[in-house]
Amino acid sequence: MKPASAAQAFLEGVKHIFKRTFTLKHPYQRHELPDGYRGRHLLYMDRCTGCGICAWICPEKCITMVHVTDDSVYPQNLDKRFPQYWYIRCCFCHFCTDYCPRGALDYTKDYDLAEYEKELIIWSPERLSRTPVGYQGYRTRFHRWAGVDHVPSTEEESTAR
Amino acid sequence: MTAASSSPEQDLAAAIRAQFGNTVEDVKVDRKDRVSLVVSKDTMMDVAAWLQRAGFDHTVTVSGVDHPWENHLDVVYFLSSYSREDLKGLVVSLKIHLSRENPSLPSLTPIWESANFFERETFEMFGVNFQGHPNLSKLLLQDNWDGPPPLRKDFKIPEMA
Amino acid sequence: MRIMVKTDGDLIVEATPEIGYVHRGCEKIAESRNIIKNIPMLERPNIADSSHLNWSYVAPIEELQRVEVPERGLHIRTMLCEINRIASHLYGMAIMAGIFSGHTTMYMFGFGDRELLLDLHEMLTGARMTFSFFVPGGVRRDLPKGFIEKLLETLDYLESHLPAIDRIFVSNPIFVERARGVGILKNEDAIRLGVVGPVLRGSGVPCDVRKDAPYGVYDKVDFEVPSFKEGDSLSRWRVRFEEIKQSIRILRQLATDMPKGPIARKSPLVVPRGEAMGRVESSRGEINHYVVGDGGDKPYRVKMSTGSFKNLAALPFLLKGVRIGDMPIIYGSLDYWPVEADR
Numbered sequence: 001m002k003p004a005s006a007a008q009a010f011l012e013g014v015k016h017i018f019k020r021t022f023t024l025k026h027p028y029q030r031h032e033l034p035d036g037y038r039g040r041h042l043l044y045m046d047r048c049t050g051c052g053i054c055a056w057i058c059p060e061k062c063i064t065m066v067h068v069t070d071d072s073v074y075p076q077n078l079d080k081r082f083p084q085y086w087y088i089r090c091c092f093c094h095f096c097t098d099y100c101p102r103g104a105l106d107y108t109k110d111y112d113l114a115e116y117e118k119e120l121i122i123w124s125p126e127r128l129s130r131t132p133v134g135y136q137g138y139r140t141r142f143h144r145w146a147g148v149d150h151v152p153s154t155e156e157e158s159t160a161r
Numbered sequence: 162m163t164a165a166s167s168s169p170e171q172d173l174a175a176a177i178r179a180q181f182g183n184t185v186e187d188v189k190v191d192r193k194d195r196v197s198l199v200v201s202k203d204t205m206m207d208v209a210a211w212l213q214r215a216g217f218d219h220t221v222t223v224s225g226v227d228h229p230w231e232n233h234l235d236v237v238y239f240l241s242s243y244s245r246e247d248l249k250g251l252v253v254s255l256k257i258h259l260s261r262e263n264p265s266l267p268s269l270t271p272i273w274e275s276a277n278f279f280e281r282e283t284f285e286m287f288g289v290n291f292q293g294h295p296n297l298s299k300l301l302l303q304d305n306w307d308g309p310p311p312l313r314k315d316f317k318i319p320e321m322a
Numbered sequence: 323m324r325i326m327v328k329t330d331g332d333l334i335v336e337a338t339p340e341i342g343y344v345h346r347g348c349e350k351i352a353e354s355r356n357i358i359k360n361i362p363m364l365e366r367p368n369i370a371d372s373s374h375l376n377w378s379y380v381a382p383i384e385e386l387q388r389v390e391v392p393e394r395g396l397h398i399r400t401m402l403c404e405i406n407r408i409a410s411h412l413y414g415m416a417i418m419a420g421i422f423s424g425h426t427t428m429y430m431f432g433f434g435d436r437e438l439l440l441d442l443h444e445m446l447t448g449a450r451m452t453f454s455f456f457v458p459g460g461v462r463r464d465l466p467k468g469f470i471e472k473l474l475e476t477l478d479y480l481e482s483h484l485p486a487i488d489r490i491f492v493s494n495p496i497f498v499e500r501a502r503g504v505g506i507l508k509n510e511d512a513i514r515l516g517v518v519g520p521v522l523r524g525s526g527v528p529c530d531v532r533k534d535a536p537y538g539v540y541d542k543v544d545f546e547v548p549s550f551k552e553g554d555s556l557s558r559w560r561v562r563f564e565e566i567k568q569s570i571r572i573l574r575q576l577a578t579d580m581p582k583g584p585i586a587r588k589s590p591l592v593v594p595r596g597e598a599m600g601r602v603e604s605s606r607g608e609i610n611h612y613v614v615g616d617g618g619d620k621p622y623r624v625k626m627s628t629g630s631f632k633n634l635a636a637l638p639f640l641l642k643g644v645r646i647g648d649m650p651i652i653y654g655s656l657d658y659w660p661v662e663a664d665r
Contacts, residue, residue, distance in 0.1 A: 005493050005494060005495055006494060006495055006496055008489055008493075008494075009489060009490045009491075009493070009494040009496070012486055012489050012490050013427060013490065022434075033444070034444055034445045034448075034466070035466070036448045036463070036466065037444060037448050038448040038449050057358060057359065058359075059355065059358075059359040059360075059361075059362050059363060060362075091362050091452075092449065093361075093362045093454040094448070095358060095359075095362075095454070098462060107448065192385070194535055195599070218513050218514070219513060219514075219515075219516035220516060221601075221608070221610055221627070222610050222612065222625065222627035224612050224623075224625035224627075226614055226622075226623050227623075237612070239599065239610070239612070243513045243522070243527050243529050244513060244527075249529060249534040249535075250534040250535035252599065252601070254599075273516070274514050274515060274516070274635070275514070275515055275516020275632070275635060276516075277635060278631065278634055278635060279627075299342075300341065300342060301341065301342035301345040301664055302342060302345070303342070311347065311350060312349065312350055318347070318350060318351065318354065320351060320354050320355075
């Protein structure tokens with residue numbers, strides 16, 4: 001019967017008024033990322049030898065090997081050449097992470113990489129080696145009600161340069 | 162030779178050799194479900210008509226390959242069948258060698274209409290003229306493109322430096 | 323793409339598609355990058371269904387290098403491709419019934435259920451849509467802990483939600499009136515025009531590369547190829563709907579018997595001299611990659627032929643003689659992905 005099946009379709013939709021939604025209130029609630037998620041790269045400077053395989057394999061040519069001039073000691077790397085990433089070109093394929101012969105690159109869960117200035121999108125090796133911060137919540141008055149985990153205070157910078 | 166070959170690709174290769182003899186060259190069965198042969202511009206219509214009667218009813222794809230160092234340009238047709246059960250998984254490839262200056266050959270669109278858009282793309286990318294094609298005009302490139310055919314090896318893009 | 327239409331009142335007399343707006347020259351760029359660097363570029367023409375493009379590119383390279391993928395690697399490849407097929411069909415059905423015919427319910431159902439599948443992708447490969455997961459010789463990562471349980475949970479949820487989609491769309495006269503009898507592609511026209519995928523199976527030709535020329539582990543699992551003989555837009559929609567059910571069936575079989583062993587074999591970074599063609603059935607049709615090698619580490623020529631490009635032949639044929647109001651449904655039922663057609 002035509003009106004009956006049209007009404008059945010309508011009732012199917014009405015059922016959803018009483019169902020629980022699974023919308024996440026981003027940026028107040030976060031989505032749990034699995035291990036091995038492909039975010040930005042983490043560089044272990046004491047393992048890197050400066051061989052440049054990551055720069056060679058990168059499909060988008062976004063890695064350049066630069067010299068680090070500060071006075072730290074990296075016994076593996078006598079040249080002090082480390083990778084520098086230009087994230088606007090990176091397609092996050094992580095071939096560099098898989099091809100590194102010393103395991104000096106790693107996966108992180110940082111994906112909030114937007115910047116206001118174009119120069120800041122180039123990540124120096126020193127910045128790449130900082131501990132990943134994960135998701136950064138926003139500070140508004142809805143936090144406690146919405147159930148946010150970590151909120152940086154105004155004193156600490158939410159993303160250090 | 163030894164026991165009768167029972168696979169469909171061997172049977173087809175034997176039938177082609179028996180029917181056409183010396184006018185087709187290089188009838189090969191490299192692996193399971195693939196038959197490849199090389200024809201010349203003059204005999205290609207007869208071979209195509211014979212293959213259509215044998216049950217191959219559509220083209221899978223048509224491609225051009227440029228060999229400047231061996232001074233020829235190839236056009237390869239791949240054919241398969243939807244209606245015959247024993248030929249469904251088989252792909253026959255028909256290769257034609259052409260010269261690199263003003264390459265032209267008869268179009269196979271009157272026999273297989275599915276080759277229409279593929280021949281248009283090969284025309285604009287390699288500069289091959291298909292005689293008898295209903296509408297040989299640009300498909301993917303812009304209308305005011307005035308450069309050489311892009312997929313030839315003498316057209317270099319900046320990344321190739 | 324742009325469709326130039328000549329009309330006589332409300333009826334379309336002639337329709338010409340103009341494509342090429344997203345042509346990026348993938349085939350030309352592929353000649354200047356080595357085989358590993360080509361993988362992220364050549365899988366991006368179809369981001370909703372990228373694992374099939376990836377498999378069709380590495381398969382002829384493995385054939386030329388004579389490298390055999392181990393059993394566990396083939397299982398993981400097939401599993402990822404089937405999850406990707408369900409996600410891509412939900413996308414296509416959401417666009418056709420949701421956007422082009424104005425029922426946003428299907429759009430929300432399709433994209434909402436697809437999120438669970440994207441979570442599965444993320445758990446296995448690390449990325450939601452373009453994974454770059456297959457390399458010549460095998461796959462990049464093994465199954466993480468807890469993946470099979472999460473996969474079975476997702477399949478249970480999908481199976482419980484599919485009858486709702488059926489009630490709202492396939493049995494609902496409002497949608498059926500829009501799609502039944504519209505854009506009929508007869509059996510012999512489908513074969514003559516050389517269309518592929520659900521467009522072909524919706525016209526009564528039960529051809530599927532997974533059954534005709536099996537690759538991966540498709541010859542060891544038990545599934546059917548749905549096809550309907552009416553050839554209208556509703557039957558093309560129903561083919562996709564039934565294929566989701568068959569994919570769920572395949573995934574259940576793959577989840578229960580995973581072989582142990584390595585996931586990849588070593589493969590050299592050269593493309594040996596010769597030529598080979600890969601054939602893979604994606605959600606929009608058959609994908610072929612014709613790779614010519616010359617002994618170096620860059621392929622000499624890569625020709626990509628995708629399902630959307632082959633189905634383009636059907637569009638001017640189907641649009642002749644229909645009313646303008648039926649055009650969105652016909653275009654949506656072909657599930658045309660412009661980037662895949664233009665490369």
